Amino acid sequence: MTTPAPFLNLTNIAKSFDGVHALRDIAVTIRRGTVHALVGENGAGKSTLGKVIAGVHGEDQGTIEIDGVRVSFSTPRDALRHGITIVAQELALVPTRSVIENVYLGTEPHIGPFVRTRALRSRYATLTEDSGIFVDPFAYVGDLSIADQQKVEILRALARGSSLIVMDEPTARLATHEAFALRRIVKQLRDAGATIVYVSHFLEEVLDIADDITVLRDGRVIRSGPAAVESPQTLIESMIGRPLAAAFPPKQYPEGGGRPMLDASGLSGRGFHDVSLQVSPGEIVALTGLVGSGRTEVVRALFGADRSTSGTVLLDGSPYLRRKPWRSVERGIALLPESRKLEGLFLSFSISDNVSLASLKKFSRGGFVRTGHERAAVSERLAEVDVRMRNAMDPVGLLSGGNQQKTMFAKSLLTQPRLLIIDEPTRGVDVGAKRQIYDLIVRVAQEGMAVLVVSSEMEEVIGIAHRVAVMRQGEIVGTLAGDDVTEHAIALLAFGSDDLMQHPQGRNNP
Ligand SMILES: Nc1ncnc2c1ncn2[C@@H]1O[C@H](COP(=O)(O)OP(=O)(O)OP(=O)(O)O)[C@@H](O)[C@H]1O
Ligand SMILES: [Mg+2]
Known part of the structure; x- marks a missing residue:
């Protein structure tokens, strides 16, 4: 050669x-x-x-x-x-x-x-x-x-x-x-x-x-x-600049038995059909499947960003009708969308404003929005997710791709949701920062938040989820928990057993 x-x-x-x-x-x-x-x-x-x-x-x-x-x-x-x-x-x-x-x-x-x-x-x-x-x-x-x-x-x-x-x-x-x-x-x-x-x-x-x-x-x-x-x-x-001990924090299962924070049943809409899904406080549930299997559509419908044609959603036991994004935020749901450029961030606004935007109501007292309290909360969240920036007043569009992703995370944490829905939480995030995001997810869950994660990354799904719901062609084809959560079991469900041999290679084991 x-x-x-x-x-x-x-x-x-x-x-x-x-x-x-x-x-x-x-x-x-x-x-x-x-x-x-x-x-x-x-x-x-x-x-x-x-x-x-x-x-x-x-x-x-x-x-x-x-x-x-x-x-x-x-x-x-x-x-x-x-x-x-x-x-x-x-x-x-x-x-x-x-x-x-x-x-x-x-x-x-x-x-x-x-x-x-x-x-x-x-x-x-x-x-x-x-x-x-x-x-x-x-x-x-x-x-x-x-x-x-x-x-x-x-x-x-x-x-x-x-x-x-x-x-x-x-x-x-x-x-x-x-x-x-x-x-x-x-x-x-x-x-x-x-x-x-x-x-x-x-x-x-x-x-x-x-x-x-x-x-x-x-x-x-x-x-x-x-x-x-x-x-x-x-x-x-x-x-x-240092070794990374482990990619994922240790898994701690929540005590079961309580009322689910999210209880969706028979949800149908464009791109998904008869989807039932529960997430309890403290629980991290992953919704996985191939791109195009309907995962994003489901979470958008839960959040009210898209319409669903039938089915019911209970939030902490009470029906959540006429779902709309603003109403979802009021009721304690945060959605971190997949595409930061299209729907997540206003690139010409400052980093700080982007983070506080969804929480403005919480910080407005008698018409005054920009309080010291808000600024402190914003910088605390930004530090928590480790956004690498020069100044929080810089336009968010100047941040590197991964730091934009972390900014979105800070934004949704600031709303202090009871149900946190994250579509692809670590897209474009480096390995060190990934671990930080997983730590955060685990922490907010331990504090009682219900977390629903949409992810295509097999390792990530297995590494952080307590339960995994797998979608194929718009339907949930299986839910795995505990030791049943394996790459093989997920792949079987995601591809349907017949197709499996056509896609033997996962991204993580080429
Ligand atoms: N147009 C710009 N104006 C100001 N600062 C910028 C601009 N483009 C990049 N930077 C800064 O330069 C540094 C390197 O950014 P770059 O986008 O090259 O990182 P990266 O390695 O691609 O990161 P990522 O993995 O997050 O995509 C960062 O501090 C970023 O904020
Ligand atoms: Mg880059």
């Missing part, structure tokens, strides 16, 4: 935002035809480095060389001219346009409309054939699953002739089998000669896919070299 020639060379790269050093003295060599992973805690600088490579951010200092020739990118277009594109942490597609339009947006040949469509169609056919990535060209992007949207982004990058693609947490929002498919695509692209810079918090995934790994901490390179010498432990230690 020959070592691929060095392709992209970064030396002494620095980047800061208003005095915040996001990157310092970065030296990394990315070899052509390899998958080069970037790992590190939330805020370590992974996305910033990806964006510097792809020309989204100009570097303040340092040099970038491609095949020994110095280059400088002031825009993504400059980088694209050298074959470099980024598939960002938050996807950037036009939902109201078709797949094929998105793939060729801004690059389509400007000839007559009819000829253009035909030319595009055949180009698209070749593109999918060559890449092995298939998506219906005429589907609206807004109707596609996240996994398919990601494929569209990759197709778009390939259509633009990219030979180096930066992928920022491409599997963070995918189900296990989708993540597996995506990794296969990445390997395929690499084997065809492409170079992939791959950002991920899933260390097993990184070890499975990467040829080289760069570990970042506080904007600096801790280590950069072959993946073969790394293990989850070595990566964690260099990422967070």
